[in-house]
Amino acid sequence: MSVGGTPRRIDSEGKVTGVTEYPADRIPPDALVAKVVFTNQAHARLTSLDVRAAEVTPGVVAVFTAPDVPVNVYGLTLPDQPVFVGTSHTGRTDVPCDVSRWEADHLALVVAETAHAADQAAAAIVATWEPLPVLGDIDEAMAPGAPLLHPENGLGHNVYTTYNIRKGDMAAGWAAAAAVVEATYEVPYQEHAYLQPEAGMAYIDDHGRVTVEIAGQWTHEDREQIAHALDLPEDEIRVIYPAIGGAFGGREDTSLQIVLALAAWRLHQRGEHRPVGCVWSREESIVGHHKRHRGRIQARWGADAEGRITAVESEAWLDAGGYNYTSNKVLGNLHLGQGGPYEVPNAQVTSHAVYTNAVPGGAFRGFGGPQSAYVAECQMNKLAEALGLDPVEIRRRNVLRDGSIGITQTPMPDGVTIAQVVEACAAAASTPPPASPSEPFTPFATLGPAAGDLRRGRGFACAFKNVGFSFGFPERCEAEIVLHGAVGDDAPHGADLFHAGADVGQGAHTVFTQMAAEALGLPIERVHGHFSDTAITGDSGSASASRLTWMAGNAILGAAEEADKAWRNGDRPAVGKFRYVPPPTEALDPETGVCTPNFSYGYVAQAVELTVDTGTGHIRVDRVVSTHDVGRAINPDLVVAQIEGGVVQAHGYVLSEDLQVRDARIQTPRLSTYLIPGIGDGPTVIEPLILELADPIGPWGARGMAEMPMMTYAPAVVAALHDATGVWFDAFPLTPSRVLARLNESGRP
């Protein structure tokens, strides 16, 4: 059996021995070196740009600027960003390109023989700027009279996307409430901090295609965006992903794709055929790509005396930054999560995305879900406290079940298992009982702190997260299988699998191979994968939204069936191509939000035990039970790896990662100031608990699961901290200094 097993990862040997090539390793020694020149202006109008000195700097081959780009605008889900900020408008776009709306907007691409020459030339570029008022955050962007960052959208304000949900009768809901809890929550940025900073190279391949080798999440989408900016047909562009050093949503939008393609293409036109490579430093990476959104959510929830939710009123604002990236989509996810995974009879939910001059918000593991789950679960835990109910019991009384009508007033897809997930998590967390309350700990020194300063607490939270793209997006995933054998053979002796899906480090290619082997009844060694190259693979959709195993599995099942038909038909080789399309979804109704938002969900619950040092504000998470219904664990080891990695990433988000932004500029562009967890910082014990309650339409019953560990960690930690100290934290990260300040201010403990 290939599915359900844990064969050795197909990428393990290369990665362990160091032969695997990541994008920077692919750049040959004779390649030209490209440097992206950032505008370094949070908000300013470019009045002149002079690159003549840069062009004549020794070793410089070319300097590309806005006039070199045929269509000087791009954007994954909304084209609102110039490829280069420039003085002269080019191409078919309404987006004014002479304004820098973000410190890391691109001004030019210098191509040189050496990195040193490229740096010298970059420093020789002369730009003059007319300063414009900097909109440092959503409050400044929404203030009356704030300048419009994107006047071209015709809206007349910087709040550029708003979603609603209007369900039931709010007055009746409040009237039925025995308890009402209300708070304003602030959620922070998070940097992806993947191991591999952005890097790539571009060249013209043997078929004359503009080819980019880079790390991304969706080859075909990268290709489409490059083709759009270069105004070339898609089949003249080729995108290849070598090994990818992490992504987490941070590679969902393009970084170097377009500028590298542009450089190779323009140089080729000038008779220069060497490849062009670029490798970002960590600082360039942190400043130069989007973040998990910061935002604010005001929530007011009511429940009756039994703890049943009677009303949810909630309004959210996300800081989208200077450009949309995927903010409008992230916002949809956040919007849907504002009522939690519960039966909500009466709801008034509003969500806004706001342009500012800060770093763009965008995709990051959970895609808006962690922000709203934090709020929903804090609200639920506060209701439990107000009503004197156990946090598990109140959830038992409210969670969605099969046949439930969701907050957008349509039935949930079959296979709603959150009740089982909550029960399993609660049961696992209650045994063994928590450790004694006075056990000293010391995260920061070799001597233990005063035991009298320690407090322990426990917290619980649960959530759902969609699998696959939502709200009417034309979801699809393609796979191709070629079976080999002689004409008289009963069964094929081997197969080739062609799939574009990105292995960002999560093991997707191993899982694809396992699923193909299972579908074909072949041993896994007989299936040879060919991945992530638009020249040979069909559109897979993105490695995101916890969708890839789920969508690829269904596509592979279809392709295997087609190939089998061809085989039985006598074709040699026997080719099966399949494009899987899941059940359709719908966009939110603008007024009421009524829609069928998603076709599948994953469910998660987490129980956290922690100790807080009330003398210093340090928190140690002693234990987290992370419970997931994965439908079917196609590869249990990889599922555990996703849970452990996701929990540690969530731990950083909640406890230590503090991206500081002042006047719309990042102050912490290094891993020495932006503190991701080290090996000693994560939870002492992570207990992954895997349930396999089939998704009726998942391949082999599988559900997506990769984002789910991020969803509930913040509210579970906050609940445990409240249990320990009696204080609620409506904002995080819970850095020692913030924790201590809040404990001081509340006079506890």
Add this chain to the structure above:
Amino acid sequence: MKYLAPKTVEEATTLLAEHPGATVFAGATDVIPQLKAGRPEPEALVDLKKISQAVSVSDEGGHWSIGAATATAKLTGNKALAAEFPGLVEAAGLIGSDQVQSRATLGGNLCNASPAADSVPAMIANGMRAVIAGPGGTRTVAVEDIPTGPGSTQLQPGEFVVSFELDHAPARTGDAYLRLIPRTEMDIAVVGAGVRITLDDAGNVASATVAIGAVAPTARRVPAAEEALVGNPINDTTLAAVAEAASAACNPIDDKRGTIAYRRQVAGVLARRAVVAAAERAAASTNGASNNGETR
């Protein structure tokens, strides 16, 4: 940039006189990152690790002598030193990671003059002295007098620290160093506190040194905390006075790692905890009977 590696103190002082633009180094765990971050290159880098006095550790001659260019891994690995001065050795063992400690030195930690240098409060608490060589010969200076501000020391051109002197601890003495960083390792101290306590036969404090780091331009003693302790037992009253004095002695900056208010409050908490730890060690110590200078 030249690399020079003198083998004796005299050779080193001569080279430094010949190359006024030279910088000495030991582990280079500060020097190299600083060069990479864009600090101007010196004319020459003078490696102190080939000078035997600078890389040896001994307790002969009535006191400990610790080479200024000795990797701190050699200190954490020295059982006798760790038994007598656990706080000092723990401070050295907090610098970076195992990898960093295979290079990092007390001389570099002190002379880099970061206010947050971990070993410095522990060295001050233990009354350590620096033996400085230079064009005018050799002089000995208390460690606490060496740093004069962030990145600056009282060392004169051509001078460098050869070694540190550390007297054996009297009976019923214990030391401790505590530091606070947001993470568990590989981070810069937000607050550090080094304490040494000697108890009298009645269990009262006979002498005390309290030094705090990362909360002022240089590591500094807290005389008010020391006065609150001497002659008194360790109890809630004296500990509260220590905490208050340590907080009051702070003159911290607001930075990415912690606010002024936070550093001030936690300086008090750490000083208090370090006093408790040092006093417990003092009460349990067998120093003096087998371990003090005279009886050896």
